[in-house]
Amino acid sequence: xxxxxxxxxxxxxxxxxxxxxxxxxxxxxxxxxxxxxxxxxxxxxxxxxxxxxxxxxxxxxxxxxxxxxxxxxxxxxxxxxxxxxxxxxxxxxxxxxxxxxxxxxxxxxxxxxxxxxxxxxxxxxxxxxxxxxxxxxxxxxxxxxxxxxxxxxxxxxxxxxxxxxxxxxxxxxxxxxxxxxxxxxxxxxxxxxxxxxxxxxxxxxxxxxxxxxxxxxxxxxxxxxxxxxxxxxxxxxxxxxxxxxxxxxxxxxxxxxxxxxxxxxxxxxxxxxxxxxxxxxxxxxxxxxxxxxxxxxxxxxxxxxxxxxxxxxxxxxxxxxxxxxxxxxxxxxxxxxxxxxxxxxxxxxxxxxxxxxxxxxxxxxxxxxxxxxxxxxxxxx
Amino acid sequence: xxxxxxxxxxxxxxxxxxxxxxxxxxxxxxxxxxxxxxxxxxxxxxxxxxxxxxxxxxxxxxxxxxxxxxxxxxxxxxxxxxxxxxxxxxxxxxxxxxxxxxxxxxxxxxxxxxxxxxxxxxxxxxxxxxxxxxxxxxxxxxxxxxxxxxxxxxxxxxxxxxxxxxxxxxxxxxxxxxxxxxxxxxxxxxxxxxxxxxxxxxxxxxxxxxxxxxxxxxxxxxxxxxxxxxxxxxxxxxxxxxxxxxxxxxxxxxxxxxxxxxxxxxxxxxxxxxxxxxxxxx
Numbered sequence: 290x291x292x293x294x295x296x297x298x299x300x301x302x303x304x305x306x307x308x309x310x311x312x313x314x315x316x317x318x319x320x321x322x323x324x325x326x327x328x329x330x331x332x333x334x335x336x337x338x339x340x341x342x343x344x345x346x347x348x349x350x351x352x353x354x355x356x357x358x359x360x361x362x363x364x365x366x367x368x369x370x371x372x373x374x375x376x377x378x379x380x381x382x383x384x385x386x387x388x389x390x391x392x393x394x395x396x397x398x399x400x401x402x403x404x405x406x407x408x409x410x411x412x413x414x415x416x417x418x419x420x421x422x423x424x425x426x427x428x429x430x431x432x433x434x435x436x437x438x439x440x441x442x443x444x445x446x447x448x449x450x451x452x453x454x455x456x457x458x459x460x461x462x463x464x465x466x467x468x469x470x471x472x473x474x475x476x477x478x479x480x481x482x483x484x485x486x487x488x489x490x491x492x493x494x495x496x497x498x499x500x501x502x503x504x505x506x507x508x509x510x511x512x513x514x515x516x517x518x519x520x521x522x523x524x525x526x527x528x529x530x531x532x533x534x535x536x537x538x539x540x541x542x543x544x545x546x547x548x549x550x551x552x553x554x555x556x557x558x559x560x561x562x563x564x565x566x567x568x569x570x571x572x573x574x575x576x577x578x579x580x581x582x583x584x585x586x587x588x589x590x591x592x593x594x595x596x597x598x599x600x601x602x603x604x605x606x607x608x609x610x611x612x613x614x615x616x617x618x619x620x621x622x623x624x625x626x627x628x629x630x631x632x633x634x635x636x637x638x639x640x641x642x643x644x645x646x647x648x649x650x651x652x653x654x655x656x657x658x659x660x661x662x663x664x665x666x667x668x669x670x
Numbered sequence: 671x672x673x674x675x676x677x678x679x680x681x682x683x684x685x686x687x688x689x690x691x692x693x694x695x696x697x698x699x700x701x702x703x704x705x706x707x708x709x710x711x712x713x714x715x716x717x718x719x720x721x722x723x724x725x726x727x728x729x730x731x732x733x734x735x736x737x738x739x740x741x742x743x744x745x746x747x748x749x750x751x752x753x754x755x756x757x758x759x760x761x762x763x764x765x766x767x768x769x770x771x772x773x774x775x776x777x778x779x780x781x782x783x784x785x786x787x788x789x790x791x792x793x794x795x796x797x798x799x800x801x802x803x804x805x806x807x808x809x810x811x812x813x814x815x816x817x818x819x820x821x822x823x824x825x826x827x828x829x830x831x832x833x834x835x836x837x838x839x840x841x842x843x844x845x846x847x848x849x850x851x852x853x854x855x856x857x858x859x860x861x862x863x864x865x866x867x868x869x870x871x872x873x874x875x876x877x878x879x880x881x882x883x884x885x886x887x888x889x890x891x892x893x894x895x896x897x898x899x900x901x902x903x904x905x906x907x908x909x910x911x912x913x914x915x916x917x918x919x920x921x922x923x924x925x926x927x928x929x930x931x932x933x934x935x936x937x938x939x940x941x942x943x944x945x946x947x948x949x950x951x952x
Contacts, residue, residue: 352853372856373865385854389872398868399858444858 301328302363304349304452304484309358311344318344320508321358326452326486326501331478333487333499337531337665341508342488343382346454349486350379362451373402378445379454383461384437386429392416392440393425399448415447418477435466442474446481455487459494471497492532496520504528506665520578522565526656529576531665536582536625537574539658545569550655555621559596561655568657579626581652584615587643595649601625603642613637617644703925712919724926732910732927739907740934742821742896743889746828747836750885751878753829754836758877761837762844776837788827788898795823795899819901827895835884843877844870879946887935907931 304326311319319341326332334342347353349360351372360368367375378399386395396415397408405411416422419439429437438458445453458474459467475498478485489495495502496516503513504527512519512528523529526537540552540559550566552559552575559575566573585591587599604624605616608631615627615638625646631637638644702718704725710716729736761772779787795801795817805811817823847870855865893908900906907927914924 350857352857371861372853373859373861377857379854379857381850381854381857383850385848385850387851387854387869389869398855398860402855402859402864402868448858 301482301484302365302451303328304486305361306345306349307359307361309345309348309360310356311341311348311353312356317508319348319355322508322510324503324510324513326484328451328484329482330500331475331485331487331498333489333495333502334505335489335492335495335502335531336505337490340505342490342505343456345505346379346456346486346488349452350377350454351375352379376451377454378448378450379456380438380441380445380458382456382458384429384441386437386440386444388429391426391428392421392432395429395440396444396447398444403448411447415443418446418480419443434462435470438462438470439473442477446477446483449481450483452484452486455485457489458487459491460489467494474498496532504531506531521652522654523576524567524656525664526574526576526660526662527665529654529656529665530663534579534626536577536579537656537662538577538619538623538625539572540575540655541572542568542570542655549650552655554598555619557596557598559653560650561653562651565651565653566655568655572658574656574658574660574662576654576656577648577652579614580612580628580630581648582617582625582627583647584617584627584629584638584644585647586638587645589645591645591647595647596653598646601644601646603638603640603644606637606640608637617646619646700925700928703921704929706922706925708920708922710922716921721922724922725930728923728926728930731923732907735905735907735910736927736931736934738904739890739931740938742825742828742904742906743886743892746825746832746889747882747886749825749829750833750836751882754833754840754881755874755878757833758837758840758844761841762847763849773841776834776841779834784831785894785898788831788894791823791827791830792818792898795826818899819904821900821904823899824896824904824906827899828889828892831892831895832885832889835888836881839880839884840874840877843874843880847873875946879943882942883939887939890935891931 304324306322306324309319309322309324310317322341322345324345334345336342344353348355351367351370355368358368359366362376367377387398390398393412393416396412400408400411412425413422416425419442421436421439421443424432424436429440432440438461441458455474459470462470471494474485474487478498487495487499499516501513502516502519504511504519506527512524519528520532523532523535529535529537538554540554543551543553543558545551545563545566548563549560550563550569552561552573554575561575583591583595584601584603591597598619600620601617603615604618607614610631612628612630615629616624617627618624627646703716705718705720705722706716706724707719707721708724708727757776761769761776765772793799797816797818802811802815802817805817806813806815811817817826851869851873852865855869856862860868891908893906893912896904896906896909911924911927911931914920914927
């Protein structure tokens with residue numbers, strides 16, 4: 290469609306934040322942040338509330354002024370440019386639709402401020418993109434939350450900003466609508482080919498939509514990468530806990546060579562691939578995702594060879610339909626989570642069953658013991 | 671009727687009594703006055719003669735005062751709107767921790783009588799006062815120019831006395847505006863001025879309408895400012911009505927003039943509200 294053609298006509302520029310810092314009177318919201326968002330990508334800033342992600346977004350929009358550092362679009366510095374002069378638009382958290390204007394005029398607002406004369410056709414086209422053509426004459430208060438959300442999106446997108454900022458755009462929607470809008474947002478982003486920077490505290494939302502996620506905590510980026518990369522190979526306990534669930538078990542590095550680090554875990558040696566070992570000496574946390582943990586009744590063979598541990602006892606069984614979630618108490622007292630698909634290959638194991646536990650070495654990761662094992666574990670409501 | 675149904679009527683009763691005693695009966699009396707036989711007097715008594723010519727007589731005799739009232743009140747309202755908007759905007763968005771103090775200061779004059787405050791303006795604008803001296807010194811006023819007994823004094827008095835009635839509703843509607851809407855306007859390429867004109871101002875229209883009505887209506891009927899700060903050349907319709915009632919005892923003319931003023935104001939307000947397009951915003 291024409292929109293995509295115009296926006297990808299070679300003018301796409303990347304967004305670059307360099308040593309960006311924002312200090313408020315009593316705390317530092319963002320600490321020396323470095324970040325590059327390639328043009329045309331769907332980028333998510335993920336973190337708990339108060340981590341500095343919204344402040345970062347507001348600085349890019351020009352609504353907050355950085356204490357220090359710079360913001361560049363391509364070669365142009367926009368750090369101190371007025372918000373109304375930036376080729377950046379925002380979808381606000383509570384939409385901030387103008388209550389005195391109808392949907393058509395809300396969407397036309399940006400074009401009109403820039404002196405575009407004939408806006409009707411573009412507004413129609415944009416409302417078609419978000420499937421609201423029939424509602425053009427309604428006032429925002431006459432629309433549902435999901436519709437308002439799409440109006441807010443249309444109102445920002447129609448300006449073809451170089452960067453579209455989305456501040457928790459789905460936060461006010463109920464779960465079912467949110468899932469639908471996630472797919473919709475991703476479809477629109479692909480269609481128009483613009484750079485989206487999406488701020489959210491919902492890890493599932495970020496993983497569903499984003500090409501790249503930056504996990505923020507305490508004003509700094511903990512880790513950045515593709516959703517799969519962050520999930521499979523987290524570099525910090527915060528990332529491991531904040532994205533999904535994880536088992537973190539204490540261990541001591543017993544030796545390391547070029548491609549593998551061996552860790553002694555309560556008498557059992559497990560090996561971790563070197564690129565997944567984020568410490569090579571001292572003690573650490575061995576991490577394994579619950580769905581990677583394989584179980585078998587004591588003494589029975591486990592179908593995948595790997596790091597093998599014995600002496601577990603099942604202390605809790607939750608049947609959730611597609612899968613069964615077990616808690617297994619290990620000899621050293623820790624309870625491990627193990628998720629098993631209900632393929633029907635084996636009956637659900639009963640509470641109290643003695644089991645062996647195993648996982649493939651390539652799925653485990655090793656984090657320094659200096660990191661807080663509970664960081665990021667309490668997900669906010 | 672059940673007890674619950676009766677409760678509603680009991681609750682309405684005080685308000686209905688109040689409205690009957692202090693609005694319906696006086697209003698009826700005023701209408702009756704306006705249709706009295708003009709030959710009546712305090713000595714001979716009055717009686718209703720349904721003489722509609724009283725209205726024509728009132729407009730003919732007091733036309734200048736009537737127009738002057740509307741004109742002074744309109745001008746005072748316009749000045750109040752500009753001053754009041756700036757003040758209300760500052761209190762709502764810029765005052766920070768001083769906000770409550772500033773609101774108290776806006777209301778503070780009400781702790782003193784309206785009359786005393788207007789009289790003090792007589793001192794402020796006096797011929798040998800600081801303001802007149804200064805204006806003479808810079809030649810804005812001539813050698814023996816004065817402010818008292820001029821339209822300037824009367825309008826200044828009206829502005830001063832009715833400014834709080836403008837500021838408070840304006841503040842109430844400005845304060846309600848979500849700051850994120852102004853941010854959104856800025857994000858959508860509106861300069862601060864355009865953002866104000868396209869977002870803040872339209873959203874504050876209920877306050878503008880309420881404030882202008884609360885200022886214009888009492889100002890048009892006011893007689894204190896014209897009496898204390900003006901001369902016979904600045905007489906307003908309120909002064910005429912007061913004289914007719916209390917000095918001349920011409921109840922017919924006073925009543926007719928009062929009703930005429932009321933009708934003009936109600937008509938003007940209806941046209942204004944429709945033109946301002948605020949029905950849907952209210």
